[in-house]
Amino acid sequence: MMSLNELKEMIEKELGALAFKVDSEAPNLIIINVEAPNLFEVAFKLNHMGFDHVKVVTGTDYPIEKKIELVYHVSSYTNIDLAKVIIALKIRLDKSNPKVKSLVKIWPSAEYLERETYDLVGIIFEDHPKLERLLLPSDWDQIPPLWKDFKIKTEGIDA
């Protein structure tokens, strides 16, 4: 059995300078902040450690800072110790040019999750096997719907 802190230290040692901040949050979350160019290498190392699948890929828009945060939540099926934690791999991209190298080659399970993120948040994943519209109609021509500047009606008087 490995505690969360031990695992955190292990990851810090493994990644070295590639990750600029590693946090842990009870009961099961370890957050790794990475610079965008290092993402592929960090993912490769994590996969090597035994984190074998992606659970969630999330893009979050921060309009004031003009950034889009991309989070990969990864965990393990094979290693029971690692399966108990979830790793959040975070990078920040410029909203004007949200481009990042796809991780499908490392984690094939990210294929549809990345494609959905492209569809709804507008992040472009380079080297993705099929980067096309998934959920939205193919003739969608507005800005990505999960951006904060895409307004929908809300409840209330001024709706």
Place this chain on the structure above:
Amino acid sequence: MSEDKFMQVLIGPQHPGSGHMRFIVKMDGDIISEFEPDIGYVHRAVEKIAESKRYIQIVPLVERPILADTANINLGYILALERLLGIDAPPRAQYLRTLLAEINRIHSHLYGLGIHGIMIGSSTIFMWCFADREIWIELAQELTGARITYSYMIPGGVRRDLPNGFNEKLSKAIAYMEERLKDYEKIFINNPVVTARLIDVGIIKKDDAIKLGIVGPNLRASGVAYDVRKIEPYCAYPEIDFDIIVRKEGDAYSRVLVRFEEIKQSMKIVKQVVEKIPSGPIINESYLKLIPPKLREKAEQTGIWKMPAIFINLKPRKGEAISRVEAGRGEVTHYIVSDGSPNPYRFRVVTPSFRNLIAFKYTMPGHRLADIPAIYGSLDYFPPSADR
């Protein structure tokens, strides 16, 4: 080989074997050479709408996409929210949550089994499953007041206490179901037509299952003993004894068997829950304080609680939380980013069906066209939950 050899077949969305989605299938004679699921026919933007809603209003919203398994998806959302709020449910509420989650798992599996049955031409099993599903729906209705959209879990507890006479009805239902499952074995599981259509069809090997990140019974049928109820026990599961059903074959038939055996395990859990359930309040004391004493006395007598007004303006701390829950079809992951306001900044839910979607693309090629419904049904895919 020329391109002309291949024929493109479009199946769905108006097709009994496709559900609410379309398959773009490239055929080489009768063999599938490429399979591309085209989803998004039920995309209703749950994640975007959630940003415009209060936290408590999201409880019914997350249920809608995964209508056959609402209790479990709801539970996942509530667990993530409770992590942000820093609040916990009392023991009795934990047991009640487990009870509803398992009842829901049983009727969700029966739903899947019935749909799979009719897809491969066995109408009898559809009729039987959907008839017996009503028993569990009726029980859940007794507990929560709704047929399938329960909204039973709320932050810090559950909405209602056990009704009178529930235990007798439950033990009756379990006794009946155990007898029925024997009939199911005779007419479906051991039926030579069914075995001929399912055995060695749609094999997902263990390595592939891990690589593709498949979840739920589909993963366990491929030999991976991964169940969130054991890996990261939530609610009352740490105190309850049950087995993870694992099979090695990874074909369509083993996926059916895993679901079938899980119905038995769920009944085992439900039995233990009603035996072990402790007495006490069903909502966290910090919320109960806010109810006026007279109303509280009345609620304790009737067992029906009126929620305190604080629920409208729940303000979790700034930060993020992730939760995972084993739903009927597999692991549900909820990810909430909060900025301290009453609305979530970003709400993300990844449903088991969406993660199983990738299995279509990589399992179907190499099979015959007629195997599509057999594999599709065995994956227990529920399109609205994938599209959200």
Place this chain on the structure above:
Amino acid sequence: MVFSITRSLKSFGKFLRRILIRIIEKRPIRDIRDWGISYSLWPAHFTTACCGAEFAAASAPRFDAERFGFLPFTSARQCNVVFIEGTLSRKMAKAARMVFEQMPEPKFVIAMGACPIDGGIFWNSYNIVLAHNILPVDVYIPGCPPRPEAVARSIMMLQDKIKKMGGAKYDELK
């Protein structure tokens, strides 16, 4: 010569049709026809959203919609009811319209759930279409999701409507 014969045959055929329609539209025969239509309502297998779970329960043994002559069928070309089961997304709305257009007359539309009425819980979504914008809906079922009993009631209401107002529309023949 040949042309004039075919033309006269055609006009004779048209004349015969008109007479037949007039006879069918007269009272006892029309009632029998509408009675027949009202008990053979076949919806196409076309699940548009999550209400399909309750629709399936309505067709299953406990609620048994087949006792009203209501049997989901595979091909749209042999069906006469579009049963909109829940939300119509933009992608699905195109398909729903296509399914509706494939059906032979007389055809009916039942819209199930709150979403086709005004959007329901998804009222402010960017990807939904209201049913009355694309299809002529005969019966709405409110609820989110409606109970199977409500589905049975909607079928009975549609039957009443057919019996009272007449099922068939022969506009294109006249």
